[in-house]
Amino acid sequence: MEFALMFNVLDGGVSEPIEWNKESLSPDKSIIVLDETSQAIWLWHGTKRGLVQRRTALRQAESLKGHGYTIGKSIIGRNIRTINEIDSRKVGRVPEETEKDSQLQEILSKDFKVVDNYVVTFSVGEFETQKTKPTPAKKPEPKKLEAPVVKPKPQVKPLEPTKKPSQATKEYPEPKKGASVESPTLEKEKPDEDLLSQARVAFVIRALLDHFDDIWVSKKKDGSYSIEMIDGPVCQFSIKDTSLNFTANSFSGISQDIKNGIKKKYAELSKLL
Structure with missing residues (x-):
């Protein structure tokens, strides 16, 4: 069973779940649609949303993509793969934006059934007798912890004092008299x-x-x-x-x-x- 949720992103950077309604896509709102069927998050911006508001909504969408949305012991949207951002100002003018908006409208036009806590599903015929809730996430099995193996520290032998050389040696040989020292030519480095x-x-x-x-x-x-x-x-x-x-x-x-x-x-x- 695959589920979907709709969120309204507030100006303070908080996304709240709202009722599944196509009419929620208004000029003064940024709406997030989490859809497990398409394995995508659809982020729709109204024409009156400014740059800061759009970027705030995008951060909320990225958070949902990474963690999903937890309801009780269930997680909605654990397998979301992409975020489709739609700027309604470009719909009808930019082909890519128009295509994404058309796909979102198709999702919102499907027949749906409310499950619980604003969660909807597009499957029909399975909720006539009782409501079905999302499958709870499996708890990870505890891993056995093994005691770390402590290796003995190697013994350090004391260093013997080094003998001084019997005769002092010169570090650099003296140049011959009259010999001219040529400076190496530096090649000009190519810019990266x-x-x-x-x-x-x-x-x-x-x-x-x-x-x-x-x-x-x-x-x-x-x-x-x-x-x-x-x-x-x-x-x-x-x-x-x-x-x-x-x-x-x-x-x-x-x-x-x-x-x-x-x-x-x-x-x-x-x-x-």
């Missing part, structure tokens, strides 16, 4: 490509901070970077051969004057490499 890439990422962040006081930088699983401000996304880029490749929609909601200022600052900092 990884350090160059990190420097260029830092230059982008430094250029943005000249125009925005509060930005959020995140590194994706594929190695690309995403930067957001309080009003939404700013840019997204990947690194190839120490060059930055920005996506087509980067800086789309920013004025041309600010764009020019960012480019100018980045160009100045790049001269340091």
